[in-house]
Amino acid sequence: MIDIHCHILPNLDDGSKSMAESIGMAKKAVQEGINTIIATPHHKNGSYENTKHSILEHVQALNDVLVQEMIPLTILPGQEVRIYGEVLHDFEKGEILTLNDGGNYLFVEFPSGSVPRFTEKLLYDIQMRGLTPIIVHPERNQTLIENPEMLYQFVKKGALTQITAASITGHFGKKIRKFSLDCVEANLTHFIASDAHNTHNRTFLMREAYHVIREEFGQDLVFLFRENAQLLVEGKTVFKEIPERIKRKKILGLF
Numbered sequence: 001m002i003d004i005h006c007h008i009l010p011n012l013d014d015g016s017k018s019m020a021e022s023i024g025m026a027k028k029a030v031q032e033g034i035n036t037i038i039a040t041p042h043h044k045n046g047s048y049e050n051t052k053h054s055i056l057e058h059v060q061a062l063n064d065v066l067v068q069e070m071i072p073l074t075i076l077p078g079q080e081v082r083i084y085g086e087v088l089h090d091f092e093k094g095e096i097l098t099l100n101d102g103g104n105y106l107f108v109e110f111p112s113g114s115v116p117r118f119t120e121k122l123l124y125d126i127q128m129r130g131l132t133p134i135i136v137h138p139e140r141n142q143t144l145i146e147n148p149e150m151l152y153q154f155v156k157k158g159a160l161t162q163i164t165a166a167s168i169t170g171h172f173g174k175k176i177r178k179f180s181l182d183c184v185e186a187n188l189t190h191f192i193a194s195d196a197h198n199t200h201n202r203t204f205l206m207r208e209a210y211h212v213i214r215e216e217f218g219q220d221l222v223f224l225f226r227e228n229a230q231l232l233v234e235g236k237t238v239f240k241e242i243p244e245r246i247k248r249k250k251i252l253g254l255f
Contacts, residue, residue: 001206002036002229003029004099005107005136005162005193008075009058012041013048015197019065024199026066026073032204034194036233038078038099040107045082052097055079076100076233080136082109083116088129098131102235105160108133115143115150123159135161137195138188139180140172148182148246155188155243162191165209166202181216187241191232192225 007015008025016022029037039059041050059077066073079097081087087108090096099105106126110119126133135154138144138161144151155161166172167180183189192213194204210222228238 001032001034001226002038002233003034003194003196003204003206004038004078004191004229004232005040005080005164005195006037006204007039007041007080007195007197008037009039009041009055009062012050012055012058015041019062021198022062023065023069023071025196025203026069026071028199029194029196029204030071030073032206034204034206035072036074036076038076038233040078040080040099042109043079043081043096044084045080045109050079051095052077052079052101053094055097056101078107080107080109082111083119083122085118085122087122088125091129091131099134100233100235102233103130104132104235105232106131106133107136107162108159109136110138110141110144112140113142115141120154120157123154124157127158133159134191135159137162137164137167139163139167139176139183145175145179148179148186148188151183151188152186152243152245160190160238160240161188162193163189164195165192165205166195168192168209168212169205171205181212182246184213184217184221186244186246188243188246190225190228190238190240193229 010016010019010022042048078099170177196204231238
């Protein structure tokens with residue numbers, strides 16, 4: 001299993017606080033059945049800045065330790081970029097890191113409570129540059145929960161999305177769980193990932209999330225998400241079903 005979103009690199013952001021904790025996370029990941037993780041430290045989110053060169057160095061250092069510890073896990077480079085107007089300018093400067101440094105897929109994070117006005121234009125510009133933007137955890141964004149049409153339009157116009165395993169399992173609450181499953185049902189997401197930060201309150205839960213998806217939607221969708229993670233790592237085109245609008249269900253005859 002491949003996890004494309006994880007804060008396993010030590011001492012870079014609000015994820016792992018030490019190499020020992022990173023080793024603990026690695027062991028936990030292997031127990032989950034994960035053999036490959038894309039490490040995605042925060043960048044430009046107001047608290048942390050982690051540029052491409054620094055991340056590549058930290059990935060190599062962690063991989064060296066995992067080999068020494070004989071932990072069967074491979075760490076690949078990535079970056080969780082908070083959306084800002086100069087993303088492409090900084091990409092050209094060599095500060096922005098695509099997933100697995102493959103030059104194809106770029107993580108884009110929104111503030112938790114809003115979607116900036118320039119988002120649609122920037123997502124378009126990213127695609128015109130030959131990159132595919134992946135909106136991370138849209139199910140935890142208050143604006144998108146209240147206005148799923150906005151997410152539908154982003155996906156319809158070429159953006160991909162990644163939902164967090166803990167959202168699927170209900171660890172962020174019933175409202176986020178429901179919206180997550182609505183996104184899956186409407187073909188508005190393309191990846192499931194852990195967004196793990198540690199081994200206690202923000203851990204992997206990938207196996208549990210795939211179990212929920214299997215029970216709700218069938219094994220074929222589990223296969224699609226797992227295959228998409230593999231295709232992403234290889235820099236290939238991922239599977240995309242035709243997106244649909246999220247249906248607002250009637251309750252007692254009322255919307």
